[in-house]
Amino acid sequence: MAEVKYLSEHYDKKEYRSLEGYKKHGGYEQLPKALKMEAAKIIDEVKAAGLRGRGGAGFPCGMKWGFLPNNGEPRYLLCNADESEPGTFKDRVMMERAPHQLIEGMLIAAFAVKSHKAYIYIRGEYTGPAMILKQALAEAKAAGYIGKNILGSGFDCDIDLFIGAGAYICGEETGLISSLEGYKGQPKLKPPFPAVQGYLRKPTIVNNVETLASVVNIIRDGAQAYRKYGTEKSPGTKLFSISGNVNKPGTYEVPLGYKLMDLINNECGGMKPGRSLKAVIPGGSSAPVLTAKECENASMDYECIASLGSMLGSGAVIVIDDSNCMVDVLSTISHFYHHESCGQCTPCREGTGWVEKIIHSIVHGHGKAGDVDLLIKVADNMKGRTICALADAAALPVTSFVTKFRGEFEYFVANRKSMVKPNGANLGDAHVH
Amino acid sequence: MFKLSAEGLNYVQSELTRYETKQSAIIRCLYRAQDENGGWVSNDVINALSEAMAIPAPQIEEVATFYTMFNRKPVGKYHIQVCCTLTCGMMGGRELLALMMKEAGVKEMGEVSKDGLFTFSKVECLGSCDTAPMLQINREPYTENLTFEKGLKLVQDLRTKGGKLESQISKEL
Numbered sequence: 001m002a003e004v005k006y007l008s009e010h011y012d013k014k015e016y017r018s019l020e021g022y023k024k025h026g027g028y029e030q031l032p033k034a035l036k037m038e039a040a041k042i043i044d045e046v047k048a049a050g051l052r053g054r055g056g057a058g059f060p061c062g063m064k065w066g067f068l069p070n071n072g073e074p075r076y077l078l079c080n081a082d083e084s085e086p087g088t089f090k091d092r093v094m095m096e097r098a099p100h101q102l103i104e105g106m107l108i109a110a111f112a113v114k115s116h117k118a119y120i121y122i123r124g125e126y127t128g129p130a131m132i133l134k135q136a137l138a139e140a141k142a143a144g145y146i147g148k149n150i151l152g153s154g155f156d157c158d159i160d161l162f163i164g165a166g167a168y169i170c171g172e173e174t175g176l177i178s179s180l181e182g183y184k185g186q187p188k189l190k191p192p193f194p195a196v197q198g199y200l201r202k203p204t205i206v207n208n209v210e211t212l213a214s215v216v217n218i219i220r221d222g223a224q225a226y227r228k229y230g231t232e233k234s235p236g237t238k239l240f241s242i243s244g245n246v247n248k249p250g251t252y253e254v255p256l257g258y259k260l261m262d263l264i265n266n267e268c269g270g271m272k273p274g275r276s277l278k279a280v281i282p283g284g285s286s287a288p289v290l291t292a293k294e295c296e297n298a299s300m301d302y303e304c305i306a307s308l309g310s311m312l313g314s315g316a317v318i319v320i321d322d323s324n325c326m327v328d329v330l331s332t333i334s335h336f337y338h339h340e341s342c343g344q345c346t347p348c349r350e351g352t353g354w355v356e357k358i359i360h361s362i363v364h365g366h367g368k369a370g371d372v373d374l375l376i377k378v379a380d381n382m383k384g385r386t387i388c389a390l391a392d393a394a395a396l397p398v399t400s401f402v403t404k405f406r407g408e409f410e411y412f413v414a415n416r417k418s419m420v421k422p423n424g425a426n427l428g429d430a431h432v433h
Numbered sequence: 434m435f436k437l438s439a440e441g442l443n444y445v446q447s448e449l450t451r452y453e454t455k456q457s458a459i460i461r462c463l464y465r466a467q468d469e470n471g472g473w474v475s476n477d478v479i480n481a482l483s484e485a486m487a488i489p490a491p492q493i494e495e496v497a498t499f500y501t502m503f504n505r506k507p508v509g510k511y512h513i514q515v516c517c518t519l520t521c522g523m524m525g526g527r528e529l530l531a532l533m534m535k536e537a538g539v540k541e542m543g544e545v546s547k548d549g550l551f552t553f554s555k556v557e558c559l560g561s562c563d564t565a566p567m568l569q570i571n572r573e574p575y576t577e578n579l580t581f582e583k584g585l586k587l588v589q590d591l592r593t594k595g596g597k598l599e600s601q602i603s604k605e606l
Contacts, residue, residue, distance in 0.1 A: 086519040086558035117453075124460075124502045125559050128574035130606055160451070163606060165460050165500030168557065182456030183492075184499040200453055243520040243562035250563045285519050285558075318520055318562070332522035336557050342499075 003267055004229060006237045007213060008253045011097040017132060019139040022100035028145060030219040034108040035153040042112035046215060048223035050235040055080055055171070055208030056284065056314045058234075058302045061215075065113050067195035068203045076204040077110045077118040078180065079212055082164060082171035084123055085284035086336060087316030090239040091209040093251045095122070095129040098213065099136035103159065105212035107145060108219055110157045113205050117158055121176050124165040133161055168340035172388045173206040174198075175342065186342045187388035208314075210239055230256035234301035234312075242268050244319035245275060260298040264319060275321040279405075283313025285333050286393030288400035289320075310400070325420040326405040327412045330397060331359045337394030348391035351382035355398055367413035375402050375409075435477035437485060441469050445485045455486060459496045462486060463503055464572075464606075472512060472571070473504040501556065502572070508552040509545045511591050513537075514569045517555045520562035529566050529584045530555055536588040550592060572606075 005011070015021025022028065034042055047062030068075060079102065083091040095102060102120075110118050122130050137159060140146045148156045162180055169175040170185040177199050179185035198204020214236065218226050227235045234256035240263065243249045247269030254263060260280065264270065271277055277292040282300070288310040290298065298308060305312040320329060338352040355378055358371050379395035379402075386392075402409055411419040437445065444465050448458040462485075466478045474497045483490040497503045504512070515521075515530040530553060534540070537551040545552050561567045564577035568584075576587065 083560050084558060087562050089560045089562055092560050123560070124500070124572075125556075125569060127572050127606060134606065162452075162457075163460065163464075165464070165496075166502035166556075167500050179460075180457060182452075182454060182459045182496070184495055241562065243565060244523060249565075281519075316562070320523070324523055329519070329523060332518050336518045339557055 002262075003252055003254055004237050005253055006229060007094075007101070007210070007217060008097075008239065008251075011093070016098055017096075017100075017136070019100060019136070019143060022098070026220075027100050028104055028143075030216050031104050031107050031145060032151050032153075034111055034219050035151060035155055039112050039114060042108065042219070045223050046112070046218055049218045049226040050223075050233070051211065051214055051218060051226075052234065052236075052302065053208055054210035054214070054238065054314070056085060056286075056311075058312060061207065061211050064195060064207075065109075065205060067193065068113055068205065069196055071203070073202050074117070075113060075115040076199045076202055077106065077113060077115040078173075078176065078199065078204060078206045079106055079118065079120040079209060080171060080173065080176055080206050081120050081122040081126070081129075081209050082176060083126070083209070083314075084168040084171045084340075085286065085314050085316060086333070087243055087281065087284045087318045088241050088314040089243075090241045090251045090315065092126060092129050094209050094213055094239065095126070096132055099129075099133050100140065101213045101216055102133075102209055103136060103140050103145070105215040106159060107150070107157060108215050109205070109207065109212055110159075111155055115205070116156050117160075119160055119162045119180060121162045121164060121170070121180055123170070124163055130161060130163055137161060167342075168336075169342045169388070169390060172390065175388065176206060177204065184342065186344050187390075189387055231301050231303070233303050238300070238315050240300065240315040240317055242317045242319065244317075245272055245321035245323070246270065246319045247272060249319075254300065257299050257301040257304070260295050260300055260317070263300065263317065264295075268319070271319075271321055275323060277319070278322045278324060279320040279326070281316075281318040281320070281397075282308075283311045284316040285318070285336065286389075286396055287311040287313045288396050289404060291404050323420070325412075325418040326401055326408045327359065327363055327418060328421070330401040331356075331363050333397050333401075334359050334394070337390065341390060341394070345386035345391065347382045347385040348394070351378055351391060352394045354378050355382075355394065362409065362412050365416035367416070369413065371413055372402060372406065372409045435466075435470050435475060435481050437466060437481055438469060441465055442485055445482070449486060456488065456492070458486065459488065459493055460500070463493070463497055467503060472508045472510075473506060506543060507545055508543075509550050511550055512552045512554065512571050513588075514554045514556040514559075516557070516559045516561070516565070516567055516569075518558040521558070521565040521567065524565040525581070526566040527555075529568075529579060529581060532581055533584045533588050536585050537592075548592070551588070 010016040010025045051061040052058040167185045170179045174188040175185040194204040230236045252267045334356045338356040341352045343349045379398040382391040382395040449455045517526040567577040
């Protein structure tokens with residue numbers, strides 16, 4: 001099986017961005033259908049479809065919706081469009097090409113979880129997509145899809161756009177909530193989980209862009225038809241963001257379970273001439289790196305990638321060829337996590353700083369004997385000791401890069417130069433601070 | 434002493450009631466005030482917003498310092514933010530940044546060029562890895578699929594044209 005345009009069927013049509021164009025291709029036909037259903041029935045359908053959160057954690061969406069307490073408090077639906085995991089850009093494509101698909105999905109989800117107020121939290125740098133969403137929200141409001149008594153159903157729902165201002169941590173759902181509340185985007189202790197106490201301590205559901213957009217197709221085709229794609233435990237299709245040293249980087253929709261090497265060789269046109277595959281980061285910068293050998297039989301579903309000791313994450317595939325120095329690649333990742341640590345928990349704030357310092361000194365030829373082991377030790381001490389997963393996300397690439405490409409790290413320390421780029425050209429973060 | 438314009442004050446008033454709590458309006462109001470102050474958030478900006486929003490200044494300052502898109506120091510007319518994370522790092526983002534800085538005549542990141550036109554920052558993943566290397570000028574839509582040649586030409590064009598940007602999208606958000 002090759003690329004399947006299930007969610008992205010009409011993404012290549014410019015008119016699909018507008019309300020009129022979206023409707024021409026079947027848009028806003030599922031909302032009236034959903035509004036006539038029992039809310040619980042919609043949740044059951046999403047559960048039966050086995051839709052798993054597309055933001056990174058892969059948590060079953062229907063189950064998340066089922067955690068809301070019946071305490072009569074107002075409920076909020078938040079769309080996580082903070083998309084900041086290095087390597088990930090599929091939500092941007094969805095918002096740019098199909099803003100109404102997201103809005104329709106959100107309205108169905110809001111009806112299912114009985115929320116009358118929803119926000120799209122979009123990262124501040126995404127001004128292009130934010131303009132498109134702003135326009136689409138205005139169109140949907142004018143057409144009566146958003147607001148009071150939607151399509152005569154008696155259901156009210158308002159959707160507003162909230163624009164962030166640059167912070168990776170706001171993609172973590174409780175960090176996102178802190179930011180939406182007007183504070184620093186620092187994550188909160190769980191429990192209570194957002195479904196119980198989220199935005200303004202009210203029951204809140206936070207779902208990724210792609211997750212919410214997928215709901216439209218589940219209502220259209222039903223859970224069983226949705227399961228036609230993907231695997232038993234990872235049903236459906238997924239948009240993968242592929243970047244790095246391939247001929248045709250981009251966003252490709254394939255069924256979950258699709259072979260990684262087919263994705264690279266078929267959809268992405270293979271490696272650059274004369275180059276060979278060295279490694280792949282399969283699920284965004286937080287995911288442990290896979291060696292070329294590990295990629296051979298890898299299939300892109302949550303279970304297979306987990307069995308290889310990594311994570312499918314947000315579906316961000318970074319392809320690394322043999323021209324890259326792994327010490328150098330890790331240096332940009334470690335700089336990223338140090339920069340993005342919110343500073344709340346000591347193991348993360350200090351650990352990300354030390355990891356960056358050690359790698360920085362190796363890359364600049366000042367590495368000392370024992371530094372490679374020290375990296376692993378610091379990374380191990382960061383894992384599982386903090387409020388949110390950022391520290392683990394920062395530690396996992398360190399452990400996997402150093403363990404799987406240890407020879408390159410040892411060589412760099414011993415010879416004060418890269419094994420791959422001995423002349424030092426293009427090497428190192430010359431502009432760290 | 435920074436003062437919000439009359440329209441700016443109206444904007445702040447309307448944003449204050451847009452969300453469930455007025456605290457949630459801080460980010461939007463900071464963007465507005467930063468724009469009115471030539472692209473950066475001075476202490477005066479924070480005090481002016483504190484007064485207009487009736488929110489203690491430290492609460493506004495903590496937001497202004499936490500998020501990278503608020504500049505706590507003056508920037509040039511074109512704040513060029515080059516992505517250098519992971520894929521962009523692999524595809525030449527760091528070298529591109531260094532070349533563009535040299536062309537613009539600045540030595541350090543965060544520095545304003547003598548002609549007042551340019552400030553450069555190395556930024557973290559902007560979510561456009563398939564078009565690496567890439568950059569963002571101010572809050573405009575991205576400039577993508579760059580090469581060293583295109584990057585140099587961009588600096589030259591911005592300088593000779595008096596550097597008019599095609600759009601001013603951020604003003605509408």
